[in-house]
Amino acid sequence: MNRILILGGTGLIGRQLNLALSEWATVTISSRHTQECPLNLEQLPKNLTQMLSQFDTIINAAGIAPAYPKQQQYRIHYDAIKTIAQAAIQAKVSRFIQISALSQAPCVDSAYLDSKYKADQYLLSLPINTCILRPSLVYAPNGISTRLFKLLAQSPIWCLPQQTGIINPIHILDVIKFIEYTVAHPELKGIFDIAGHPLTFEQYLTLLSNWPKAHISLKVSDAFIQQSLRYLKYLNPQLISQESYRLLLAGSTSEQKTIEKYLQRPPIAATDFAQYDKTL
Template sequence: MKILITGATGFLGGHIADRLAADGHRLTCAVRNPDSARERRPAFDYAAIDFNRATEPERWLPLLAGIDVVINAVGILREAPGQSFDVLHTRAPSALFSACATAGVRHVIQISALGADEAAQSRYHLSKRTADDHLRSLPVRSTIVQPSLVFGLDGASARMFGTMASLPLIPLPGRGDQCVQPVHVDDVADAVARLVGATDTLAESGVRLAVVGPHALTLRSFLASLRTAIGIRRAPRFLPVPDSLTTLGATLAGHLPGAFLDTETLQMLRRGNTADARAMRDVLGRDPRPVADFVPPALAEPLRLRAQLGWLLPVLRLSIAFVWILTAIVSLGVYPVEASYALLAEAGVPAALRPAALYGAAVLDLVLGALTLFSYRRGLVWQAQVALIVGYMLIITLKLPEFWLHPYGPISKNVPMLAVIWLLYELESRRWNT
């Protein structure tokens, strides 16, 4: 069949597109930047369209000529500048669905969300539900796919939950008894592929399919199972976080770009995200895979390492920032200024330049500490820190060599600090500089 799919550059849409292509379908991916998308999946056809401007059916009609099936897999969990629930979840998809009815498309599959129903409260769910209802009102065969929490090794949620599961002490909202029913992304893609070719009762129009894993789990049980799946044998230790503190944390996180948690996602978690798995079994012709099978054994070790680095690297960054910022504060007056001037004199700094050397170095330390926390080009920050530390060590070696033999090791302790910065540079610089 000839299929038009939106959202193919995203996590879930990309997996669906790959699965359909493997079945021999001809795909056209409607994306904002075809050139960029083609670099990742060169075998597909592409059509340029911007969801923010495609809010009228007329914008979609030229893309639908000869199309048999349309799959809408565009979705965002949180709003961002230029990305609103109203446009991306409701107005643009509704325009697409109306165009499908006009163009005579045989089947429209809408990737919605579990919870986009009569009890929906979050803007995420409400915006999905509005588009779902519009699609079901049109004279076109439709299927509403409602995934639960989708897990895939290349997905953002997998990284987040994997990192949480690997923590020595795992914080939980309340007692962690919120219910989830995670489903593997490959099972979601298989279900959509089955729907595309369905000729039985699955072909009935307006069907809502809950795409879930085999069993409902508490958040606590899910994290414990995931911890075992990535190869951590130590039993998990949990830290219940009172609801008031969880709400406060979600409120604060809501102001951070890219954060997974905000007050609405917390509300969705508290509501629960489960459904009867029988319909999913009927679609797949088998049981969906359980959490224990989410991670292939051959990948458990690298995924464990990735999960642990998810929290170890921030700890290292914070510790490096702490050293720079504390050094700056101490130099700015906590340590006796005259004693600092005496050390500069021993190093051969002229009296007239000592204030500038002391306070200039303190400000530089403070800036490097702040950049460690907030910079998006940390590779350059790590290089600057190494250069400054090595410079300090060379000056002290030449002018104050006795500090190498100091019992508290004020200079030798720079060696492990340099090693940590090197580690951070190797693991993070490419990510932050591209």
């Protein structure tokens, strides 16, 4: 039986992934809060290779929000993963699955994306079977970003940037299903984008709103939003930040049809997201 270690096993994706994989594999979850396999990515143990030697597959679902300081982004997303991957090779772990973020190229304006990109490229250079899975904006009813967007969607006035990138929101159930598929098919290697159907940010808010036609949309300047962020960040400093705003402007999109190709069905449509809330 496949022995799997999930890094970040108590997080949004890690919790759901543990439930799905535990039905047919031996799963150990790891985070700084677990006793069975405690791993603090900012202070890795000296016996790391020994700890990893009991596993066949490592899935990295660990990470921090874009609002965290730049140095911490690189320590968690790049330095720690580099050290864990090196130890995994020494421990003869056969596979490393990295849950990354959807980005097309190095993004020097975003420590969040750039740190993940650097980790992805490093992992692909190693002599270990590696899969890089890059979800777009993930919808999850209990997710921090989803809760924030739902809160914004209920406002009677929407202050929207004059221009944002296209997003391809993907339901967390689709993300979990494809990770599960990847684990079950060791022949898969390389980079796979996991994206839903394309939407503008305003269209996404409309789908999340309880009153989609009872609001006023205002296009406001970048300067207005930048100034507003200085005060709004105190509501949720882990999510509301200049970095998060840059990611929204950049968008999160891909033309890869990963779900259709491998799961043999289209991704869950954003119009149907709420129907699956009670299943999580």
